[in-house]
Amino acid sequence: MSKTILFILLCFLPIQLISQTQNDDSRQSIVILEKESYDRIDLHIVTPILLRSSTTGYNNQNRSFYESSAVPFFSSLIVPGTGQMINGNWWRSGLYLAVEATAIYLAIDYRNRGISGERNYERWADQNWSVVQYSNWLIEYHKVHGISNPYIDDLAQMLQGFEASFNTKTDWNRIDLSVLRNVERNTPYITTDDFAASNFSHVLPDYGSQQYYELIAKYYQYQAGWRDYDEFHDNLGHLGSMFNERYRVDRNGAYASQLFYDGVAFADQFNNNFRRSGYFVSLLIANHVISAFDAYFTVQLKQNRVEASSTVLPGKLLVLNYRF
16 A cells, blocks of 8 residues: 555545544544554544533533522512522622612601601691681682672581681581582682682592692692681781782782691601602512512523533544554
C-alpha cells in the first residue's frame, strides 16, 4: 500500500467512523489499522465521561424544575417571600417579607386613624351643625328674596319660630326631612354676583349617614347650618342695611363661616388617612403578585442555566495516533 493511498484513507476514515458511532449506545469505539508489523495507525472516538450520563440526568432534573415551579409561585402568592426561601434567595425573601409586614402595619394604622378621625368629626359636627338653623335660614332666605316655593310654608309651619338647640335628638325630631327636601329642590341660588343660577344641587341626606356628614362641609348651600354663621356675618359687617347679605351664597365661599372650613379640614384629614390605607393595600397586592412571579421566573432561570450548561459540554473526542 503506497503512502498516497494511506493518506487518502486517513482523510476519509475519521468521517466514516464518526457517522457509524452516532447511534452506538456505548459511544466509544476504537479503530485500528495495520499497515505492516512495524506500521500502526490508532484512531479513537471517545465520549467524555461527563457527557456519557448527562442526557438522562438532565432530563430528570429538567422535569423536576418544571414540576416544582408552581410550588414557589403559589407559595409567594399566598405569603410573599416564601417562594424565594424555597429557591434559596434569602435576601430577596427578607425584602418581600419586610414589605409585607410594613404594608400590613401601615394599612391597618392609617385605616384606624381614618376611622377614629371620622368618628371625631361626626361628634364635632353634631355639636356645631343644626338642621333647624339651616331650615330657619331657608325660610328667611325665601322672604328676603321674594322666592315662590310651594313647600316653604309647610316648613315654616313645622318650625313655628323654633330655634336651634344643636342637640341632634331635639332638632331632628322637629324636622320632616321629606318637606325640607321638597323645599331644597325648588330653591334657587341667590349669589353675591347676582348671576342667574340653578336650583340647589343637593338635598339633605339622612342624618347619621356618611353622605350627610360629607355634604354639610362640602357645599355652600349648607353653610348657614353651622353654629358660628350669624356671628361670622356680624363680624363681616352684615348688619343694618347690609343684614340681608347673610342670605346670599358666594361662589368662592367668602360667606361660609370658619366652622364650615374647619369641617372641610377635618374631613380632608380622615379621608387622606383612608386613602393612604388604600395605597398600602394596593402595595400589599402588588407585593404578592411580584413576589410570586419573581419566584416562578427564578426557577425557570435555573432550569435554563442547566440546559445551557449541558449544551456546552464537548462532544466526542477524536484521537489519532500515527506511527511508523
